[in-house]
Amino acid sequence: MAPATYEVAQILERNREQLTRYCANSWQVRTLHALRKCRTAALGGHIDRCSDPACHKLHLSYNSCRNRHCPKCQGHKKEEWVRAREADLLGVPYFHVVFTLPAELNRLCLYEPKLVYSLLFGTAWGTIRDFGGNPKFLGAKMGMIAILHTWGQNLSLHPHLHCIVPGGGITQSGKWKPTKNKGKYLFPVKAMSRVFRARFVAGLRREQGKRQSPSFCQSLFRHNWVVYCKHPFLGPSQVVEYLGRYTHKIANGNHRIKGLEDGNVRFMVKDYRHGGKKTVLELSDAEFIRRFALHILPKGFTRIRHYGILSSYHKRTVIPELQKDLGRPKLAEKEPLLHRKCPACKKGNLVAIATFTARGPPNHWREQIKKQINRSI
Structure with missing residues (x-):
């Protein structure tokens, strides 16, 4: 580029x-x-x-x-991370699941980012884990890679998790069990959304105690929360492409900036309310920097996390055995x-x-x- x-x-x-x-x-x-x-x-x-x-x-x-958070330092790190994840891929379908927090929690994200984002990670994985463990849906131990994004296209606060979930899990007997329809269907999204909302609010009450009024917590139930699950990727190449696109992405990359005239910043955004149409947004330097700073994570906070059979503890032993049974996808060779x-x-x-x-x-x-x-x- x-x-x-x-x-x-x-x-x-x-x-x-x-x-x-x-x-x-x-x-x-x-x-x-x-x-x-x-x-x-x-x-x-x-x-x-x-x-x-x-x-x-x-x-x-x-x-x-x-x-x-630097636009110039992510390319090499991204490629290193993607190649490490390629070695863990299984010959099974993978799903892209997105967990999104409502705008009512944005103010709390500003003052308690570590608490809110940690709770988001834990609740999202708990939802996937327990749906997978339920015999009604699967009855197996699953895995997940979760990547935190906190921004929208216009740099507003929009916390959400992009998750990669293999279409199946390991049963108690140690065998791989695919999700329904031979791994082509994960779980009912509406049911996941309700469980995700209830567990997050319960966790917020537990963590915040008397600092959050009962009326505020109750107000979080007024609207449905968004859990989005795409159809499975067509193949391992799409999984790798997804990893590269989201893992080390930052709030606003340099290539999106189109002009820096008169103390203002013009940058490209996608208007998802109108079908993802590209348009140019102009902000003052002060407003651009203020919005950019919203997405600087707390010191030492981990924004990419691995769970279940994809965690660092399990994948040293579990993944090699699964790759023997399920195969490894063939990927194009890359230069060192x-x-x-x-x-x-x-x-x-x-x-x-x-x-x-x-x-x-x-x-x-x-x-x-x-x-x-x-x-x-």
Whole structure:
């Protein structure tokens, strides 16, 4: 993909003195400053040389912030994670299930994000686990991968979980049992929605105690909650594509930004109320940063979680045995991720030969890079 014309970092840089005003806490401020400095001289860097003798060019690279909210740091992490999950795939149908919290809980998400999002994870898995354990629906132990997203297209608060659920589970005898219709049907969505709502509200009452009024908790039952379950993926390639699309996605990627004029930000959004039609939304810098900061997760909070037979504890033993019985899907071979290609010749690998701090590269390296540039002109 070609480099983005505009970046979130540009918005943060031109508002660097006002970031504290747009954030709810110091952790959000620290995160935004990290994103602002990403791949700039402020974080130091390294000198790389192409390994191809015919090229041998030097390249100056600045360090990345490695923050999970950064638009520039997710590509490599995403690919590493996806490849690790490919090794765990089974030759069975997979479902895409989405658990969404209603807008009435948005205010609580702002002040108690850790509590609300942890409760969302636990309630969603409890719903899938218990429906799977019920002999009426399946009667087997299931698995799930859950990925937290907190945003809508316009950067408003919209907490929901994207979940991948295999179409079946392990019985007490250790055998695989598919869901109904040979794994092509999961569970009744309306029943899951009611159970999900009742359990979440019960958990909120338990965690919040007297801090939440009975009338507020009761108001959460006025409307149906949304649990969405798509038809199973057509094949393992679709599962992998889904993983890559959602796992390390952030609130607003650089490629969505279309303009940064007059202290405003114009970015592309999909209007799902009108069939997903693409349109351009314009916000002031202050409002864009305020909305972006809403989606900075609490320090140390895990946004991708594995449950049941897909948890790290079980998959070391359970998954290999299931793959023997159910088979492993054949996926296209990919090049290893170990090396960075030289941007000049596209053949050699970049090898770091020196590092430097925020003060910049030593003078002798500066001179060598200048000579290389002059020769190429």
